[in-house]
Amino acid sequence: MQLQIAPSLLAADFLHLEKDVEMLNSAADVIHLDIMDGTLVPNISFGFSVLDPLSAVAAIPMDAHLMVVHPERWFDKLHQDGVQMVSFHYEAAGRHSASFIDKLHSLGIKAGLAINPDVPVKKLFPFIGKADYFLIMSVFAGFGGQKFIYESLDRIALLREEIDRRGAEATIEVDGGVNLDNIAALKQAGANLIVAGSTVFRSENPAATIAALRNV
Ligand code: DX5
């Protein structure tokens, strides 16, 4: 199966966002939107003042990665903006994770459960067959341009093994430090939706880089 590429808008040119979204519309599979609140993670990114106008020009599915406490507060608003995939962190949702997944499903949104590199991947196992996708952070959430944590490969492989063992289906999304050197190993480990920020937007030809990542 071919990889799907979800460039992270965090690395885009915020003074010319429309131009970058148009490029993604024709070159990428999904637009990854990193939403941070400065509390769950040590950084603040953008919110609905960016997302609302952006949603009017996005022609491919939008994937909101909520790095916020109380992610559930924003599900309805994301739905109104036509966001098709929403992930929230297990660290933020804890025992509410299952009900948040149900809430997203009731809105017709694909539900993703995200974890940072220090959360045991086994914490995700109870949600296999429930969540549509799992977001394995391969850097600590908060900033683009960080170095890929290689142990993430084992975490992805372990999760993929358990999904397969149960005869279930789920997308594994990987996020952080992905580049042309590690993407083959990520595919091999069982990831199928790949987030890439700096690798795409810092390259000379972002559309060609997306194609190169996809065709690994
Ligand atoms: C980090 C974000 C990532 C980040 C990826 O908190 O979740 O999506 O933007 O950026 P790169 O690909 O540059 O590591």
Ligand code: ZN
């Ligand atoms: Zn992200």
